[in-house]
Amino acid sequence: MTSARRLWLLAISKVAVAVVASYATYQLVKFLDFHLRLGITPDIYGALIALITVVTGVVVSNIIGNTIIIHLKPTLKERAFSVGNVVKILGFLFSVIIAFTIGRVGAEAAVLGGTVTGLILGLALQPVLGNLFAGLVVLTTRFVTVGDVVRIASTGLPYQWAFLPAYKYFSPDYIVPGYKGRVVEIGLFYTTLILDTGQELRIPNSILLNSGVVDYTPKWSERKIINVRVELPLSIIDFDRLEEEIKEVLSEFNVIAVDYTEQSDKDHVIIRIKIEVPEDADWRDIKSKALKSVLKYRESKILDKFYKYACLTRGVLCDAFNKQLQRSD
Template sequence: MRKNKIVVLALSKLILIGIVAVNIYYAAKVLLPLFGIGLSQEQLDLLKSVIILFAGATGVNVAGNAVILYFRETLREKAFAIGNVLKIVGIIAVVLYVASFSKLGAELALLGGTVTGLVLGLALQPVLGNLFAGIIILTTRFVEVGDTVRIAASQIPYYIAFLPSYKYFSPDYVVPGFKGRVAEIGLMYTTLLLDTGYELRVPNMILLSSGIVDYTPKWSERQVVFVRVELPLSVIDIDKLEEEVREVLRGFNIVAIDFTEQSDKDYVIIRVKLEIPQGENWRNVKSEALKRLLKYRNEKITANLDKYLCLTRGILCDKYINKLATDVSSS
């Protein structure tokens, strides 16, 4: 029912546009002479061309919007791409059609084309640049509706938060740019839905000249993330640590476990490299892995609390020394 209503409404608008265009032309051709205003054949041809151009552009816009509304429920964001391509092709077809039957004199057409080209070329350079960039993006599929991408461009300022090195433990490489899902590729700009929920509209010229990181798997072999955690040396067994970490992270696709560096002489930082399964959210995987590792660290500290407090924190050593002496004497 809803789709039928969209079709009927679009057809009604197209018929109305056609009726208005025909009435304007014949009003100028028939009624104006009654008031003593006569138009030459060249003027009528020019008026006819202008009417067809504006009526055709309006009709194409109506048809494109109708296509978007018709397919939006089934194709979602891709409906915008289909509708915008229809608009571009339709407008180009209308312009070519008007140029093909126009009977303007060659001199007038040449003069008008030269002057119009100079004026429009200077005044509409950004508009035309974005328009043709949009056509190239759509035809070459530089990005597609539904893709998750990150835009790295100097024209769009992006700053990463400066964090102290002792707090910033993530070794993941962050591409400096905005990341989001392509919602619409329009004639002038492309709309991205950012992770924050906001919309980012990027002019097509900037998008086409930007570096794009595509997170939608096509030729990518795999996606990996790194998880780092700091462990006290006093509560772990270096020789058994890798085996214990693999047991803690059972069920994850572990690529490698590395001892990356030593911090404050009493801690060691391990890095776990995880492969993300196809279609899963890497944030959820990394969060769960880090949660398990932190729980493992707390369990190790609790099980060796006296040793940890003495050797790592430098407090309550009497209790640990007495316990150590008791163990030695009993053995």
């Protein structure tokens, strides 16, 4: 027996158990009413049938939806969750329609019960219903989709970037303050992201729908560019050839530009190197390799002009530097 067939047989058995349990619950109520003379009216029986139908429909929809997710996950991967959740939503709505159809709830009782119940549940379940309807909007409008790499910027998700010590925030670049990760599941009440750090972040759908979303998935987005910064001593820089030398050092990367951003002090300048990241490449790996190459370049330049660097930048070995200048003259 294949695993898929075994999976569906298990799902069918669970559905059968749920249906039998609901029917047994209804018969138990009738049995107690008959023997204990509870005096249950037809309207109450209708409401009971509707309630049992809705509960059974929710359970069955969850069973079928989860089975579809497990069955499709090897082929559709994360997108299987979207298919399964849509089946669950349709099942929930169908259950409510069937409940009112077979429950034979009178119009007056339905209106009265619906009004009272709506007021109570509307106040008590406002956050839950808000997340539910927000989830429906996210799923139907494809506000975000499973597999997208996004950054969520919202006041509802407190986020603080590092700005102390000062060198960690010594950057002229624009920063989007929010959590970045890959969307792995869009549920009825919350959406799950796997962050860059590998942690799992669950965002309530109501917050997600009211958030700004930066989509890094290359659909309409422009090319992905990272910045590599390095502090270079002014004493070792050849201003006329610096850009050429750095591009030569980083010849294996697609260097877009080399900029002088600003001076960190009177003896050093910050160089920013813009590198385009290939679509399927890991930007962390690209940035790490590029920074390593630039740091080696800086070390070689310091060693090549050691006495000049020691004298003009560090204020030591100036005698040796002067002798070197005299010999070069």
